[in-house]
Amino acid sequence: MNSSFEWPSADFTRVPYRVFRDEKVHAREAERLFKGPFWSYLCLDIELPAAGDYVMSYVGETQVFVTRTEEGGVAAFVNSCAHRGAQLVRNLRGNSLSHTCAYHQWCFDLEGRLIGVPQQRGVKGKGGMGPEFDRDRHGLKRLRVDSYKGLWFGTFSDDVAPLADYIGPRITPEIDRIFDRPIKILGYYRQRIPANWKLYLENVKDPYHAGLLHLFHVTFGIYRPTMSGRVFMDETNGHSVLRTADIGERQSDVNEAYSGIDKYRADYRLADASMFDVAPDYDDRVTNMIMTIFPNLMLGQVANTFQVRHVRPKGLKEFELYWTYFGFADEDETATEGKLRQSNFVGPAGYISLEDGEAGRLVQIGTDRRSDEDCSIVEMGGRGEIGDADTLATEVALRGFWKRYVGAMGWDVAPC
Ligand code: FES
Ligand SMILES: [Fe+2]
Structure with missing residues (x-):
């Protein structure tokens, strides 16, 4: 089912059963809906009372985590390490002022910045990252977030309207x-x-x-x-x-x-x-x-x-x-x-x-x-x-x- 697919009824009184079982439809949803110009619910504001509080959530099937920042804001990130992609946060909820990946211990702050790379300068003068490696360029992938009455939503899109307008x-x-x-x-x-x-x-x-x-x-x-x-x-x-x-x-x-x-x-x-x-x-x-x-x-x-x-x-x-x-x-x-x-x-x-x-x-x-x-x-x-x-x-x-x-x-x- 691709973009040339024709929905069978203009008044939407017919729904093709294919949409519940077609892998191509599912793949298209991941791109068009969950990475597209829509807001996805993340969590409630009250779940993050203190700096460092976090919850795991999802945008479609993409696992994300949402955290209260040091300044009292809320930030959401794809739950995947900037190094080789390991799942970063592993609990459903918790509190931590930084997040360290289990695999090679790269560490990120609450703004998603990369603040620690073990052995960045090598060991015994050998190996390590090259001089061009810039930690500032390798933070976590961040989502846009917005809230309405304590309900937090996230999106990968820059185009979607502010949440209150989106809800209407x-x-x-x-x-x-x-x-x-x-x-x-x-x-x-x-x-x-x-x-x-x-x-x-x-x-x-x-x-x-x-x-x-x-x-x-x-x-x-x-x-x-x-x-x-x-x-x-x-x-x-x-x-x-x-x-x-x-x-x-x-x-x-x-x-x-x-x-x-x-x-x-x-x-x-x-x-x-x-x-x-x-x-x-x-x-x-x-x-x-x-x-x-x-x-x-x-x-x-x-x-x-x-x-x-x-x-x-x-x-x-x-x-x-x-x-x-x-x-x-x-x-x-x-x-x-x-x-x-x-x-x-x-x-x-x-x-x-x-x-x-x-x-x-x-x-x-x-x-x-x-x-x-x-x-x-x-x-x-x-x-x-x-x-x-x-x-x-x-x-x-x-x-x-x-x-x-x-x-x-x-x-x-x-x-x-
Ligand atoms: S995959 Fe996270 S530190 Fe290597
Ligand atoms: Fe029911």
Whole structure:
């Protein structure tokens, strides 16, 4: 699949299954998306409170590390030594005012400068680097970084707009809503899912599945398509927000929506309902807020849990889902305990989220040997123009993702 590839539908209601299993597509993503004019999520500001604090992260499949500098700034580098390329930082997180490579002990400061080369002048007057070797020219490969409300992003591109403009004014108010007070980290999950990374983006942009795949969601009233809900996007349609609030739901609508479907079980009760005995942090009755920032970040709220989910490709048919789970700095112990109880909703074995990983696996298996022309049908909510929706019975945000993706990949689109 090269630049002459023609996407089969101008309104993005068809997605060729090849994009989930073609090595050439995967290689092109590495160049066009992850080295191209897009911002990739790195970490949260709060993870780097002191000079020398660092975390390992990824831009696409490129491993990077992000560190707090001596001056209080944040810098990100490709995690590869300037000498012969060894992985430099080997822990997921830590603190160090300099980084020394394990292989030949070259040492770098927090600005990525090369500050030490053992035996640079040789040993016993022999060998070593020549006089022309200039340490100042051999620092670590540095990324451009920018932040919005404590979310740090990096890019290899000089061309992409500042982060706030990239996210755009339709989406930033949702970030402002959650980050309206200082946060604290409650924990991390890491999860390997045997599916192409884009299948997860499809999943979290898809309100249609959420009321059908997830029995827990539906039965215990965290998410039902009969709730008040909407989907909206930025002007490129690549970022999106799905939002539900338990407002205006009538039991008769629920009964009708689920007649003949066994995912709403009015007869089910929790033996221990303490997971729901958690006071919400916001009084807007939002039960779900799922935001995606193109290409591979999800930020969300499920009940009273708050998480960042970073979708990290690991080859063509696998990704790591890296969850950063947070609460608020000023909340009391009871509130934090409540969030930790509700963390059972999400994460690798969560009552809800477990099923999303499995859905990706099923699609990967199901489509792996389909013909090159075969496509999925992404038509809930209708065809034609891509725009915001005031219903949850829609797949329009997936179409927005594919539109942005196809543009990023530089492919042609079939005329209508
Ligand atoms: S590869 Fe890092 S010091 Fe040689
Ligand atoms: Fe889901």
